[in-house]
Amino acid sequence: QIVVTQEPSFSVSPGGTVTLTCGLSSGSVSTTYYPSWYQQTPGQAPRTLIYSTNSRSSGVPDRFSGSILGNKAALTITGAQADDESDYYCVLYVGSGIYVFGGGTKLTVL
Amino acid sequence: QVQLQESGPGLVKPSETLSLTCTVSGGSISSYYWSWIRQPPGKGLEWIGYIYYSGSTSYSPSLKSRVTMSVDTSKNQFSLKLTSVTAADTAVYYCARWSYDNSGYYLEYWGQGTLVTVSS
Numbered sequence: 001q002i003v004v005t006q007e008p009s010f011s012v013s014p015g016g017t018v019t020l021t022c023g024l025s026s027g028s029v030s031t032t033y034y035p036s037w038y039q040q041t042p043g044q045a046p047r048t049l050i051y052s053t054n055s056r057s058s059g060v061p062d063r064f065s066g067s068i069l070g071n072k073a074a075l076t077i078t079g080a081q082a083d084d085e086s087d088y089y090c091v092l093y094v095g096s097g098i099y100v101f102g103g104g105t106k107l108t109v110l
Numbered sequence: 111q112v113q114l115q116e117s118g119p120g121l122v123k124p125s126e127t128l129s130l131t132c133t134v135s136g137g138s139i140s141s142y143y144w145s146w147i148r149q150p151p152g153k154g155l156e157w158i159g160y161i162y163y164s165g166s167t168s169y170s171p172s173l174k175s176r177v178t179m180s181v182d183t184s185k186n187q188f189s190l191k192l193t194s195v196t197a198a199d200t201a202v203y204y205c206a207r208w209s210y211d212n213s214g215y216y217l218e219y220w221g222q223g224t225l226v227t228v229s230s
Contacts, residue, residue, distance in 0.1 A: 001172075034214050038155070045204055045223055046147075046155065051216030058218075089155050097160070097168030101147075104154040 002026075002094050004102035011108040012080045020105045021072040022090030028071035033092040035073035037066060040087045040104075049088075050075060077107075085109040112137040114205050114221035122199075122228050128192040132205030132221060139163050139186045143208035145217065146179065146190045148201040156201075160208065161188055195228045202226075 003025035012018035022035055029035060031053045038046040048057040050066035053073065063078045073092070077084055090102040118130035132144070146158040159169035161179040169177045173192070181188040192199060202223040209218035 036216055038217070040155075045220040046217075047220075048216050048218060052214035055211075055213035055216075057216060087154075091157065098171065099157045099160075101155045101157055 002092075002100050004090060004092050004100045006088075006090060006102035006105045008103070009106045009108070011110060012077070012084075014080060014082060014109055016080050017076065017078045018080060018107065019069070020075045020077075020088055020090075020107070021069065022074070022092065022102050023072040024092070029068065029073045029092065031068060033073070033094065035066065035068075036091045037064075037073075037075045038089045038091065040089065046089065080109050082109050112207060112219045114207065114219055116203060116205050116221045116224040118224065118226070120225060120227060122195055122226060123230050124196055124228055125194055128190070128195050128199060128226055128228070130190045130203055130205075130224065130226070131187050132189070134186045134188075134207070139181065139183055139188065143215070144181070144188045145206045145208065147204045147206060147217075148199075149204070149223070150198075150201045158190065158192075158203075197228050200226065200228045 005023045036051040037049045040046040049064050054066040065076045067074050087104045089104045113135045115133045122128045140163045143160050145160040149155050161167045176193045178191045202225050204223045205221045206217045207219040208215050
């Protein structure tokens with residue numbers, strides 16, 4: 001069974017930079033997994049931030065960026081703001097029409 | 111603006127079938143992929159599967175034996191059926207639309223989600 005791993009929690013200072021990662025329990029993440037990132041605040045539906053590794057969804061500020069770092073997908077937030085405090089989920093395409101969500105990272109801005 | 115709205119019973123008994131419908135407004139259901147995603151209370155998101163407007167499907171391996179998705183283009187709706195439910199199926203269920211551009215596919219539009227509780 002494929003397991004997508006994310007840091008359970010992370011904290012960043014206002015104005016700081018943070019990088020969240022998305023890995024595989026076995027193997028390396030590459031662009032062929034088409035990693036995407038979603039932001040979710042409590043009680044709200046998720047919002048797409050990044051898809052296909054590094055494409056920003058419409059309306060997403062350019063302080064959100066995606067990449068591959070080593071063997072993981074990464075979401076970097078530059079100049080963190082208070083309203084970036086959310087849960088962040090990555091999704092990987094693992095082939096055969098199957099997508100798998102990571103467990104999510106709870107980001108605290110303080 | 112495309113909008114999605116989930117509907118269906120908020121309470122389902124154990125061992126019965128969960129049935130939800132997603133109604134699409136502001137755009138056609140044709141030519142797109144549509145997904146169901148769920149989130150148990152206080153937990154993370156889980157991809158259930160997708161259906162193309164033509165009816166082709168792909169389901170999560172962990173749910174495949176219990177899931178059926180269907181589409182009704184005449185009503186601009188698509189549906190989810192999950193059989194033999196247990197308390198572990200209690201979750202907020204979201205419907206969503208995939209969009210495509212030169213970079214690839216992404217979930218562009220989401221419904222607000224509907225809570226389904228499995229309990230006797």
